[in-house]
Amino acid sequence: MSAYCVLHGLALRPHVKTHKSPRIAAEQLRLGAAGLTCATPRELEVMSDTCSDLLLMHPPVGAAKVRRILNVSRDVRLTVALDSLDAVDPLAEAADAAERGVDVYVEVDAGMHRVGVATPDEAIAIAKRVRSLPPLSYRGIAFYPGHVRQHLTRQDEVLGKLRADLASWLGALGDAGVPPEVVSGGLTPAAWRMHEVAGVTEVRPGTYVYNDRATVEIGACAWEDCALTVLATVVSTAVPGQAVVDAGSKALGREPLPAGDEAGYGCLLDRHEVRVVRMSEEHGILDLRQTDWKPHVGDVVRIIPNHVCIVVHLNDLIHGVRGQLVEATWPVSARGRLPLSGAVS
Numbered sequence: 396m397s398a399y400c401v402l403h404g405l406a407l408r409p410h411v412k413t414h415k416s417p418r419i420a421a422e423q424l425r426l427g428a429a430g431l432t433c434a435t436p437r438e439l440e441v442m443s444d445t446c447s448d449l450l451l452m453h454p455p456v457g458a459a460k461v462r463r464i465l466n467v468s469r470d471v472r473l474t475v476a477l478d479s480l481d482a483v484d485p486l487a488e489a490a491d492a493a494e495r496g497v498d499v500y501v502e503v504d505a506g507m508h509r510v511g512v513a514t515p516d517e518a519i520a521i522a523k524r525v526r527s528l529p530p531l532s533y534r535g536i537a538f539y540p541g542h543v544r545q546h547l548t549r550q551d552e553v554l555g556k557l558r559a560d561l562a563s564w565l566g567a568l569g570d571a572g573v574p575p576e577v578v579s580g581g582l583t584p585a586a587w588r589m590h591e592v593a594g595v596t597e598v599r600p601g602t603y604v605y606n607d608r609a610t611v612e613i614g615a616c617a618w619e620d621c622a623l624t625v626l627a628t629v630v631s632t633a634v635p636g637q638a639v640v641d642a643g644s645k646a647l648g649r650e651p652l653p654a655g656d657e658a659g660y661g662c663l664l665d666r667h668e669v670r671v672v673r674m675s676e677e678h679g680i681l682d683l684r685q686t687d688w689k690p691h692v693g694d695v696v697r698i699i700p701n702h703v704c705i706v707v708h709l710n711d712l713i714h715g716v717r718g719q720l721v722e723a724t725w726p727v728s729a730r731g732r733l734p735l736s737g738a739v740s
Contacts, residue, residue, distance in 0.1 A: 396586065396603050397427040403590035408432050408450060408579070410601030413704045415729035416713060417445040419604060430472075432599045433729075436463045441729040443468040450474040450500070450579075452537065452599065454510060456482050458489070463734060465493045474498040476537045476579075478512050480524055487528035496530040500579055503564060505538035505557055515567035522573040535575030535596075536564065543585045544653060547614035550585055558592050565594050584615050607703035608662060609652055623713070624664050624697035625706060627679065629690045638681040638690045642698060643674045648705030664697040671698060 400407040409423050410432040420431055420442055430448030433439045439449055440463075447470055455461050455475045467473060475497060477483065483499075490497045501521045504511030512518050518536060525533040538561075543553050561578070568574055581589045581598030583606075589598050605623040606616040627642035644660075652658040659670030659682070666688055673680040679698070683690070690696075700706040707713070708730055715723035 396600060397423075399587060399590075400598065401427060405581075405589060405595065406430075406577075406597040408597055408599050409604065410434070410452070410599050411438055411442055411729065413601040413604055413707060414713070415441070415707055415727045416725045417441060417728055418723075418725045419713075420445045423604065429597070432601070435729070435732060436460060436467075437732055437734065438729040439464060439467045439471075439473075440734065443471045446471070448472045448474075450476065450599075452476050452539070454478060454482055454502075455486055458485065461486055461489045462493075465489055465495055465497070469495065472498065474500060474534060476500040476502045477521070478502040478504075478510050480521055483521060483524050483528065483531070487525075487531050490530050494530075496532060498532050498534045499525045500535055500537035500577065501525070501533070501575075502537050502539075505540045505542075505560060505580065506553070507539060507541040509539070509541065511538060515564050515571075518564065519568060519571040519573055522568070523571075526573070533573065535577030535579065536568070537577075537579040539599075540580060540582060540585065543582065544613060546612075547585075547587075550588065554585065554588060554591060561592060561594050583610055584613050586615065602703060605703045605707075607706075608699045608701045611699075612652060618664075618667065618699075621664070621699050623703050623706070624699055625661070627696050627698055629681075629692055629694040629696065630678075632690060632692060636682070636684050638683060640671075640679045640681060640696060640698070641677060642671075642679045643677045645676050645709060646706070647671060647674065647679060647698065647700050648702055648709060649674065650702040650705055652701055659701075661698045661700045664699055 406429040408430045412434045431446045432450045432452050434453050454477050501518045502511040522533045525531045578594050579597040580595050583600040583602040586600045606621045610616045625642050627640035629638050630641050631639040659672045661671040663669040668685040671679045672682040713725045
């Protein structure tokens, strides 16, 4: 990913919500990442020991949350993304009280319809308001094209619309005298095509660092690119046509593929036809109807989850394995919501 971004002149700001690990973040930075993207105040706090350029890609709303954000180490260049005038003034007041500068991206809706202003006029109004309220500094715009979930071979139409929409946004912002220095976008499902979206200067993929079954299914990676698996043990074969493992919804999450629940919640690393088709909290049901594999109680399997970000958040440790050797163990330090000791006054 770093090589791709260098080749196309894009700044890489990976999203740490996937791994939540300072050790892995440090490796991303060593390989050329310009900064990191966070989703929670805790991620900001944890990553501030590793990186001096952090983006909070989540609206900074609520007095307690804003105070906590501004309490992050002053060695950090702090950027936040927001999409409302209602969020601007309280942030400016808190930043002024904290005597701390904060960079701002105005978040725009690129088609996912989750957050982000819907019109250029709204973005212009927010940008101008930010400019008028030091110590805030308007840096640019951000978008998350989470609606681009089609297979790589079927993304042309949606990316074409994204290009046209973004060109319209950039034209309007420029005409209004608030051209963005930074245009931040991107995601793993279309990561390798972000250079085709003119105007984008920064990308924020997250899943790519591990990859998962959903990423394979849309063609954005190969099975051998899936770096994270959940180790599970077969605990029952009593019911014909299935095996039960000791990894359920509390280990694998409960997020179906776009095909729905029938696609299952994960598959075996070395037998992709064996899917986790049902789960309880601590039980995962493997469907054996499409395989000649005959598991025995006590067998150990590795499961590729549908959505790796959820799985990481459910576990305390990541074990680094090369071949059959465990070389390292990394804590998922940014897991959860609690502040670090002394982080909030």
